[in-house]
Amino acid sequence: MNKKIIYSGIQPTGIITIGNFIGAISNWLKMQDDYDCIFGIADLHALTVRQVPAEYRKRALSFFAQYIACGLDPEKSILYFQSHVAEHAELQWILNCFTYIGEMQRMTQFKDKAAKHADNINMGLLDYPVLMAADILLYQTSLVPVGIDQKQHLEITRDIAVRFNNLYSPTFTVPEAYIGERGAKIYSLREPGQKMSKSDPDPNAAVSIIEDADVIMKKFMSAVTDSDTVVRYDPENKPGVSNLMVIMSEMGGLGIQEIERLYGDKGYAVFKRACGEAVVERLKPIKAEYDRLMSDKDYLMAVARDGAERARRLARRTLNKVKRKVGLVEQ
Numbered sequence: 001m002n003k004k005i006i007y008s009g010i011q012p013t014g015i016i017t018i019g020n021f022i023g024a025i026s027n028w029l030k031m032q033d034d035y036d037c038i039f040g041i042a043d044l045h046a047l048t049v050r051q052v053p054a055e056y057r058k059r060a061l062s063f064f065a066q067y068i069a070c071g072l073d074p075e076k077s078i079l080y081f082q083s084h085v086a087e088h089a090e091l092q093w094i095l096n097c098f099t100y101i102g103e104m105q106r107m108t109q110f111k112d113k114a115a116k117h118a119d120n121i122n123m124g125l126l127d128y129p130v131l132m133a134a135d136i137l138l139y140q141t142s143l144v145p146v147g148i149d150q151k152q153h154l155e156i157t158r159d160i161a162v163r164f165n166n167l168y169s170p171t172f173t174v175p176e177a178y179i180g181e182r183g184a185k186i187y188s189l190r191e192p193g194q195k196m197s198k199s200d201p202d203p204n205a206a207v208s209i210i211e212d213a214d215v216i217m218k219k220f221m222s223a224v225t226d227s228d229t230v231v232r233y234d235p236e237n238k239p240g241v242s243n244l245m246v247i248m249s250e251m252g253g254l255g256i257q258e259i260e261r262l263y264g265d266k267g268y269a270v271f272k273r274a275c276g277e278a279v280v281e282r283l284k285p286i287k288a289e290y291d292r293l294m295s296d297k298d299y300l301m302a303v304a305r306d307g308a309e310r311a312r313r314l315a316r317r318t319l320n321k322v323k324r325k326v327g328l329v330e331q
């Protein structure tokens with residue numbers, strides 16, 4: 001029996017945050033045994049904003065090591081760099097011809113990024129969702145585990161797949177987003193109304209998964225809460241505290257009610273310390289494994305090459321089918 005296929009990726013920009021970990025990676029880890037999983041470093045996507053080449057190369061490799069350090073297992077899942085499999089860009093071109101400019105201009109992320117980088121509204125920024133659709137559709141993916149901010153991109157991917165399938169004949173599996181119940185959106189430690197973002201310029205807003213323990217503790221101790229003193233889950237009125245509770249629950253394994261029972265009347269300082277400690281404990285083995293992996297670049301590159309080869313084999317199958325259907329002359 002063939003297992004269902006899972007695909008997801010992260011752009012190698014900024015740092016991998018505990019938001020990325022809780023919203024995306026922790027769900028990937030749970031899926032590795034039950035599905036055929038493919039996890040890419042979306043290094044073509046991140047070229048839509050200017051990168052410093054030498055730093056970018058280093059960061060992409062560091063992200064790859066962090067994937068493995070988190071527990072993504074190259075024996076179980078395909079781990080690779082998107083840019084190593086040329087089929088992504090090839091399918092993107094064909095899908096571009098089945099996507100309307102208006103659809104792309106309506107994407108929230110495009111509007112946000114265009115406003116943020118007004119001096120560099122390049123074609124890639126507009127075309128970003130079509131590359132993401134190509135990533136997903138190339139592998140006949142059934143489920144895409146992402147945070148809630150990617151929902152709109154999944155919807156357009158589905159629209160493109162259905163449009164193509166209806167024009168020709170069933171070619172692509174129509175994928176679904178897999179969004180965790182809680183933790184789909186972790187908020188900034190400084191501005192609890194804002195998403196924790198991996199490229200936030202304020203270093204205290206986000207926590208990296210390979211951050212030193214004392215820095216993590218400092219960030220949690222200075223997290224913005226409210227003028228009340230009670231630890232209670234109430235996202236509407238107590239967004240800061242509620243966010244910390246979700247983080248503590250997801251990283252430490254305690255339920256939200258248990259946290260309320262244990263820390264409800266202990267005051268914020270005690271609660272914040274416990275929350276920071278839960279995060280430090282969860283991340284400790286990840287950091288140790290990351291340091292080990294970064295001293296063995298040959299191993300990392302061998303995993304990446306093997307992953308790309310396996311990905312390419314699968315991607316070719318879909319791409320050949322697509323080329324035949326649209327009427328390109330076969331080689």
Ligand code: ATP
Nearest residue numbers: 011019020023024146147184185186196197198199
């Ligand atoms: P940026 O801030 O640079 O736009 P990002 O933090 O949104 O980046 P992405 O690379 O866009 O990170 O996202 C990687 C994955 O992590 C996606 O599945 C995304 O939905 C998820 N994710 C990102 N931020 C959060 C968050 N704060 N809470 C939960 N999931 C998140």
Ligand code: LTN
Nearest residue numbers: 007008009010011042045132135
């Ligand atoms: N756009 C995604 C990263 C990404 C992705 C994908 C996620 C690129 N290709 C394919 C899922 C499936 C983001 O999280 N910003």
